[in-house]
Amino acid sequence: MANWPDPRSTSAGFGGVNAGAVRADHDAGLRSYMLSIYNYMASGVLVTGLVAMLFAPYAMQVLISPNGHGLSLLGWVIFLAPLGFVMTLNFGINRLQTSTAQLLFWGYSLVNGLSLSVIFLAYTNTSIAQAFFATAAGFAGLSLFGYTTKRDLSPFGTFLIMGVFGILIAMLLNIWLQSTALALAISILGVLVFAGLTAYDTQKLKSMYSYVAGTDQMGKVVIMGALNLYLDFINMFLFLLRLFGSRR
Secondary structure, three states: OOOOOOHHHOOOHHHHHHHHHHHHHHHHHHHHHHHHHHHHHHHHHHHHHHHHHHHHHHHHHHHEOOOOOOEOHHHHHHHHHHHHHHHHHHHHOOOOOHHHHHHHHHHHHHHHHHHHOOHHHHEOHHHHHHHHHHHHHHHHHHHHHHHHOOOOOHHHHHHHHHHHHHHHHHHHHHHHHOOHHHHHHHHHHHHHHHHHHHHHHHHHHHHHHHHHOOOOOHHHHHHHHHHHHHHHHHHHHHHHHHHHOOEO
16 A cells, blocks of 8 residues: 555645545545455455355266266266366456456355365364364454554465465375375364465455556456455365364
8 A cells, every 4th residue: 555644744734635526525435445345355255155065065966977886977077167267267267358257266166065065074063163163263364464454464465375276286196195194294284384375365455555546447457356255265165164074
């Protein structure tokens, strides 16, 4: 945020009033911008949760092949579709209209709910609720920290992104190893990495406001910001569920 002059420190009345008005407008715009991001993000999480819960009773019949071994064709489509939505948004956002980006965000939230419906088959409802509310509380605190801290979190960004890639590699490796200890380490690291990304992404989005305010790019930045925070929330939730969830 720009270091606006304090109107109380100016001796010129009109100049001080003008500076104060500019700062007030900037702060009001920033609050509106961040609120839009959080509204999209929270709405996306809500859509995902409702779709996952409603689809869960039919998940086995739809996702598993008729012979009971592996995924059905529709199951593969449902599990791979979220990746397609994310890649389209990430690599095509500059060519997309804001309305198209919005539709892709809602589409991603929906299909991700279909793919996450399996957690209702693997974990108890109580465990899912506990993990969700723990994630919500942690996310709120971490995002507030990222928004209010004066410390520059950008140096941590590279390490956090490297951590995400490290988690993905370890998860792929553990498909072959089937190591309980490695699975536990992955879950702990996952919680820590996405907790850090929540604070980092919040600060980054806040700092971007000055560059996009009043431009036609602002709507797209809001959508992509909501997507980043959505991913932080969902991944932190899933890793917490793996750590503390009770299986059926």
